[in-house]
Amino acid sequence: MENSANEAACHTGATRKSHHPERVKRDLTTRLNRIEGQIRGIKGMIDKDVYCDDVITQLSATQSALNSVAKILLEGHLKGCVVDRLSEGDHEVLDELVVTIQKLMKK
Template identity: 65%
Template structure:
């Protein structure tokens, strides 16, 4: 427990962590690039296209994490009788779909 709240940890393989980190590093670079475009008064449509690319990249990272979460954490918790994980998962999926 940390600050009165149960702390859970993921079970990502080193390969998955490396993949996610690489993707997030690229996204971070894209964000810096977008800031530069705005600072250079780049045409709005070009900036919006770059924003769409970042959103797509973030969605891909989210899908990978969701898949891993469902295949490991969710299954483990259901097998342990913690069916409330399904409600937690539904809340998370709704947030991702906004």
């Protein structure tokens, strides 16, 4: 799948926002909707007393899907927000990026 996360740009200033192209937003929304469905399915499995290993397998698949969303967002952040802020001389973005990556790696 082609993703253009590098077209995303963060706006600096008092309000921090990201701007993603509509097709990237649609892709992310589709992925998150699928993940939401997976979570509902897992809840149903718990209610139906499905074998634990099968539930864990679904949890693993859901975590992988969440990681994919995070990767797309991180790529856009790096290629857009971070590059822009560095070109403006804002090197604090690197400290922010380190914290963000540490959060992702805890998972």
